Amino acid sequence: MQKELKNEIEQDTAPSKTQRKKDMHALQEIGEQLVELDPKKLTEFDLPETLKDAIQQARSIQKHGARRRQLQYIGRLMRNVDALPIQQKLDSWRQVSVHQTARLHQLERWRERLLSEEHALTEFAQQYPAADLQRLRLLIRNAHKEKTADKPPKSFRLLFQELQEIITEV
CATH class of the missing domain: 1.10.60.30 (PSPTO4464-like domains)
Structure with a gap:
């Protein structure tokens, strides 16, 4: 009985799978915006080196499937970064x-x-x-x-x- 109650509480506090997917897509969208940015503007962000490298690689990829996979990878890397200040700066520029x-x-x-x-x-x-x-x-x-x-x-x-x-x- 206690295990069932504990599982119900954990499910209520944890985000749903749909919400996690929305969050991942939002991070990937921010990553796409970073790829499209001018390299000079990109230096204004304090990004980890691996993320900078992934963005640089995505710029050179022309094939649709490879680019999509690279953008997904950038989205995964974005999980380790505080995306709120990045999104705010992008919004202010827009x-x-x-x-x-x-x-x-x-x-x-x-x-x-x-x-x-x-x-x-x-x-x-x-x-x-x-x-x-x-x-x-x-x-x-x-x-x-x-x-x-x-x-x-x-x-x-x-x-x-x-x-x-x-x-x-x-």
């Missing part, structure tokens, strides 16, 4: 990337609006009073001329750069 992408999309939307809508410049001036409107008008006019004359989009690019300087945050 968040910065998302923020930069959102900013570039905002700049692109403004450029398209300035080139296609008549009242967009007035709205832009209200939102960003420090903007040099005369310079923006010149770039918009030149971008239209370049487009109609099938010339390289020099002013189109300059307009984007000008907007980058004016709009400093999303």
Whole structure:
């Protein structure tokens, strides 16, 4: 009777097989992210030498099956490492990337609006009073001329750069 009770208690405290598999897959996913990282960024992590070597080997493997096995091996090695700080740093880098992408999309939307809508410049001036409107008008006019004359989009690019300087945050 006591053995059965002890077994039930152990089963309740131990993670299920499904949970263990999820944890292993999560570690393997972190390992895959480490393989895809730039080597300079990888040096920012305090990883064991065996894990660094396994990541380096995975980068050179091209065959799908061999790469999958190497990633599984990296996942096993990740069990011996505290993965939380690694995941947090990877997430923070990804968040910065998302923020930069959102900013570039905002700049692109403004450029398209300035080139296609008549009242967009007035709205832009209200939102960003420090903007040099005369310079923006010149770039918009030149971008239209370049487009109609099938010339390289020099002013189109300059307009984007000008907007980058004016709009400093999303």
